[in-house]
Amino acid sequence: MKDNVLMRVAARWNMPFLIIFALYTQTHGExxxxxxxxxxxxxxxxxxxxxxxxxxxxxxxxxxxxxxDILAALGVLIYAGTGIYCLTQGYAFLDYTAIxxxxxxxxxxxxxxxxxxxxxxxxxxxxxxxxxxxxxGTLPGQEHESHDTEMVGKA
Amino acid sequence: MELIHKNLPALIVxxxxxxxxxxxxxxxxxxxxxMAMATTGAVFAMSGQLLWNxxxxxxxxxxxxxxxxxxxxxxxxxVDPLNASVLMVVSTIAAVLTLYARKSxxxxxxxxxxxxxxxxxxxxTTGLLGITITGDAFNLYVLLEISSxxxxxxxxLGRARNRRALTAAIxxxxxxxxxxxxxxxxxxxxxxxxxxxxxxxIHHILVNQVFPxxxxxxxxxxxxxxxxxxxxxxxxxxxxxLFPLHGWLPNAYTYSPSAVSGLLASTAxxxxxxxxxxxxxxxxxxxxxxxxxxxxxALMVSAGAAIIIGAWLALKQTNLKKMLAxxxxxxxxYITLGFSLNNVNGxxxxxxxxxxxxxxxxxxxxxxxxxxxxLGNARITDVRGLGRQLPVTMGVFVVGGLGLIGVPLTAGFxxxxxxxxxxxxxxxxxxxxxxxxxxxxxxxxxxRVVEQIYFGKRDENAPKLRExxxxxxxxxxxxAAASIYFGIDARATSWVSQTAAELLLGVKL
Numbered sequence: 134m135k136d137n138v139l140m141r142v143a144a145r146w147n148m149p150f151l152i153i154f155a156l157y158t159q160t161h162g163e164x165x166x167x168x169x170x171x172x173x174x175x176x177x178x179x180x181x182x183x184x185x186x187x188x189x190x191x192x193x194x195x196x197x198x199x200x201x202d203i204l205a206a207l208g209v210l211i212y213a214g215t216g217i218y219c220l221t222q223g224y225a226f227l228d229y230t231a232i233x234x235x236x237x238x239x240x241x242x243x244x245x246x247x248x249x250x251x252x253x254x255x256x257x258x259x260x261x262x263x264x265x266x267x268x269x270g271t272l273p274g275q276e277h278e279s280h281d282t283e284m285v286g287k288a
Numbered sequence: 289m290e291l292i293h294k295n296l297p298a299l300i301v302x303x304x305x306x307x308x309x310x311x312x313x314x315x316x317x318x319x320x321x322x323m324a325m326a327t328t329g330a331v332f333a334m335s336g337q338l339l340w341n342x343x344x345x346x347x348x349x350x351x352x353x354x355x356x357x358x359x360x361x362x363x364x365x366x367v368d369p370l371n372a373s374v375l376m377v378v379s380t381i382a383a384v385l386t387l388y389a390r391k392s393x394x395x396x397x398x399x400x401x402x403x404x405x406x407x408x409x410x411x412x413t414t415g416l417l418g419i420t421i422t423g424d425a426f427n428l429y430v431l432l433e434i435s436s437x438x439x440x441x442x443x444x445l446g447r448a449r450n451r452r453a454l455t456a457a458i459x460x461x462x463x464x465x466x467x468x469x470x471x472x473x474x475x476x477x478x479x480x481x482x483x484x485x486x487x488x489x490i491h492h493i494l495v496n497q498v499f500p501x502x503x504x505x506x507x508x509x510x511x512x513x514x515x516x517x518x519x520x521x522x523x524x525x526x527x528x529x530l531f532p533l534h535g536w537l538p539n540a541y542t543y544s545p546s547a548v549s550g551l552l553a554s555t556a557x558x559x560x561x562x563x564x565x566x567x568x569x570x571x572x573x574x575x576x577x578x579x580x581x582x583x584x585x586a587l588m589v590s591a592g593a594a595i596i597i598g599a600w601l602a603l604k605q606t607n608l609k610k611m612l613a614x615x616x617x618x619x620x621x622y623i624t625l626g627f628s629l630n631n632v633n634g635x636x637x638x639x640x641x642x643x644x645x646x647x648x649x650x651x652x653x654x655x656x657x658x659x660x661x662x663l664g665n666a667r668i669t670d671v672r673g674l675g676r677q678l679p680v681t682m683g684v685f686v687v688g689g690l691g692l693i694g695v696p697l698t699a700g701f702x703x704x705x706x707x708x709x710x711x712x713x714x715x716x717x718x719x720x721x722x723x724x725x726x727x728x729x730x731x732x733x734x735x736r737v738v739e740q741i742y743f744g745k746r747d748e749n750a751p752k753l754r755e756x757x758x759x760x761x762x763x764x765x766x767x768a769a770a771s772i773y774f775g776i777d778a779r780a781t782s783w784v785s786q787t788a789a790e791l792l793l794g795v796k797l
Binding site: 202203206207209214216217220221223224225226227228229230237280 | 301
């Protein structure tokens with residue numbers, strides 16, 4: 134699809150808007166419709182569209198696979214970490230009151246924002262990982278990393 | 289310390305989850321195993337502490353609120369003697385098998401995937417512990433998916449040894465997802481009627497508001513609740529591999545890496561059985577499930593068929609891992625039979641067998657894992673004459689086999705004693721007979737292997753085998769020793785199981 138001007142321009146010019154809207158959805162999640170899941174999917178969509186037009190190898194230059202692997206885990210860790218932080222402050226797991234004990238109502242959004250960022254990061258990286266897995270081996274010059282040649286054990 | 293004590297129910301799930309995530313990031317170069325070992329060790333200690341706490345608690349219940357939402361709205365984790373004992377099963381087996389897994393897994397899986405293996409291993413443990421501890425029906429589904437998805441992958445990792453692991457994993461994935469989704473659908477139906485997802489709250493609303501209206505103005509709820517329960521029952525039967533729905537089990541156990549077979553056989557189906565017990569006794573209630581719908585009869589027929597047919601099919605296998613898998617189907621039959629009897633002894637048999645069978649089957653799969661480690665396969669011809677070359681491993685296998693038969697002084701005997709007593713008390717003499725016939729069939733399939741081990745002659749030219757490495761021997765011997773110990777002195781296990789059974793049936797107040 135790289136040869137098609139329309140596709141190239143559309144993919145390139147849509148990217149900032151997709152990302153901006155994703156960030157809006159992400160940061161606005163606790164007040165309006167949206168949240169980490171939707172934002173994560175949109176961020177991933179921005180990169181995946183780019184990858185579909187310019188090839189997954191190009192996309193992986195921007196977002197390498199080791200990065201998505203780490204971010205996928207990191208997002209959940211942010212989520213769980215928020216819970217654990219509350220727990221260490223003497224409150225229950227994920228009881229956001231712990232963040233600002235004097236103002237539980239004000240603490241709630243902060244807790245939600247931090248949890249939603251975790252969700253967003255994980256969803257975005259997992260979506261990209263799925264895309265990478267699907268395209269793996271279908272691109273010229275990018276062989277599927279073979280596991281079968283290195284048989285292990287004493288079979 | 290105080291902080292940890294207060295938050296034990298949350299930490300027991302959150303700790304393995306976080307450690308699993310960390311393992312997938314930094315667990316390369318052997319660090320993954322150390323992290324998994326430390327985590328499962330800690331989880332073992334925590335569940336021991338929880339069991340101790342709950343058994344010495346006046347109300348036999350520890351409740352933990354997630355977030356700042358009170359019970360019917362937010363998620364609560366509830367520990368009572370029943371799930372504390374299941375937590376104990378899961379964490380014991382996970383800790384022991386992690387120790388075992390180091391050498392075994394390194395020989396069966398690619399080096400560059402090892403950290404992912406241990407991450408998934410911890411996720412699986414997370415899910416199983418979570419299913420057990422949660423008091424929220426929907427949360428149970430989420431954790432069921434966490435454990436199942438990681439299990440499918442763990443099974444598929446057996447492909448380095450045998451490519452059939454892939455088809456086994458896909459098969460398991462399809463059937464497992466159907467099971468999980470049926471459960472979810474059932475929850476949705478009950479939610480429609482009760483408007484609640486909290487197990488205790490659903491039960492409360494059903495008993496006080498829904499059941500009494502059936503005769504009068506709201507007969508339509510009747511069908512909804514029945515259909516909901518039917519979906520949950522079928523879904524969970526798939527998960528626990530109850531007889532006609534056991535299709536995924538044999539291949540999944542046979543072709544997965546040895547350590548995974550052990551984990552699956554000793555914990556995954558057990559937790560499924562636990563969830564089934566919860567649905568029947570805690571969510572919908574015995575009066576509805578057994579009194580109105582006669583699910584107990586259906587379960588008894590399935591369980592009886594599982595016991596006989598499982599053992600019969602085990603008798604015909606030449607692959608020993610597959611033999612154990614079919615034997616597991618039979619053992620699940622015993623567990624199901626126990627709680628379908630609906631009396632204290634039967635339910636005690638179920639709960640105690642969850643533990644005893646985990647010890648027995650776990651140690652047997654580990655023994656076969658050693659054979660695979662040394663020979664690359666575990667057919668019945670492979671173990672011929674191994675009694676002299678691998679004395680300890682084969683000894684463990686035989687002890688486990690005796691447990692499956694239910695020979696006195698092994699843990700299996702205690703379970704069967706309770707089961708037969710329960711069946712006779714319930715007036716189900718035919719079921720008591722089925723248990724005895726099942727034991728005789730077990731004797732036959734175990735003897736078949738024992739004969740090969742000790743009386744068969746190993747090929748003269750075959751290379752001499754060394755005994756398993758120490759990290760594989762110790763966990764195996766520990767489990768076998770435990771299964772003998774709890775066969776001789778069953779006071780602790782029967783105290784916990786009986787208390788749990790009495791609480792479930794409302795006999796103990």
